């Protein structure tokens with residue numbers, strides 16, 4: 018199952034089953050997926066009997082680092098769902114896909130499609146949530162690493178910034194919580210959509226459960242040659258707080274890097290005057306939207322390869338920060354701080370950085386959060402910032 022929604026834009030997508038899938042890892046992961054996409058595109062046939070103007074979409078995504086372990090999801094993948102249910106512009110459409118082999122017969126393909134449609138209709142008509150209590154009390158069962166270890170890591174990062182090895186590095190941590198009963202996915206998705214309508218809501222089933230996110234950060238969006246990316250870094254509580262020089266510096270590093278990385282693939286790169294403040298339920302971020310025109314032939318994955326990881330989730334200089342994180346055994350669960358989204362056969366699409374997320378298995382959830390460390394960061398304040406970020410999902414899990 019794959020789910021992607023942007024409630025504020027009235028855009029919702031649910032993918033079930035998978036018809037073709039390509040996995041990739043290591044330094045060529047983006048170019049491998051991109052080559053596979055081009056190959057698929059050449060052999061694609063699409064019928065639209067109801068003249069909906071809609072067609073099949075591929076879901077794609079990847080982990081933060083290209084050598085990350087594969088226990089939750091493959092390191093990177095692109096896949097075509099058997100069934101795609103999409104609601105956009107107040108119209109709902111259903112798209113069915115198949116990987117036709119020479120000896121496939123039309124009737125057996127039809128039976129597969131019929132079953133998939135029946136499963137979805139049955140799933141949609143079951144209302145399980147009414148039978149369970151409104152709240153789910155959470156107990157925090159672990160924190161990884163322990164707070165004192167994480168604080169010491171912030172001190173080490175500050176020392177590396179002081180000695181000039183780094184300018185910025187993003188440090189992350191995760192916690193596990195146990196609910197009194199299994200979480201209701203439908204209730205969680207619906208409350209995330211209500212409370213975080215200006216975010217992208219994502220759900221994806223994997224080997225160790227279902228990963229759910231409500232992310233405010235778009236890595237890359239490409240539609241008819243127009244590229245959009247968010248520089249999002251610098252975090253404040255949702256009460257009034259002055260924007261500090263440290264926040265502006267932390268933010269500017271992201272803007273500069275996105276602009277620099279787009280140059281090879283785009284023209285007319287424009288960053289908004291700013292930054293402005295993106296208001297979320299529990300916190301605010303400094304935000305600079307960046308827009309550009311893609312050069313001919315550039316697809317979504319080419320742009321992702323150029324941008325990922327931005328200093329919003331990695332650091333500056335990029336290579337030094339990634340090496341530092343590896344040396345200090347930063348271990349990020351699943352696709353947290355990687356990205357997830359969708360892509361058209363033409364190569365357009367939308368990829369969002371996976372943040373404010375939980376990996377849910379029955380009544381247990383693992384949540385991840387991080388903070389950018391720059392010169393002047395206070396370790397205790399950074400720990401509080403990660404707690405604020407964790408709160409986004411904790412609050413929703415309590416009602417799920």
Ligand SMILES: C=C(O[C@@H]1C=C(C(=O)O)C=C[C@H]1O)C(=O)O
Pocket residue numbers: 187234249250251252302329330372373385386387388389406
């Ligand atoms: C790493 C996270 O968030 C990132 C770091 C931010 C910061 O340091 O201010 C802000 C937004 C995100 O780019 C997270 O939410 O886990």
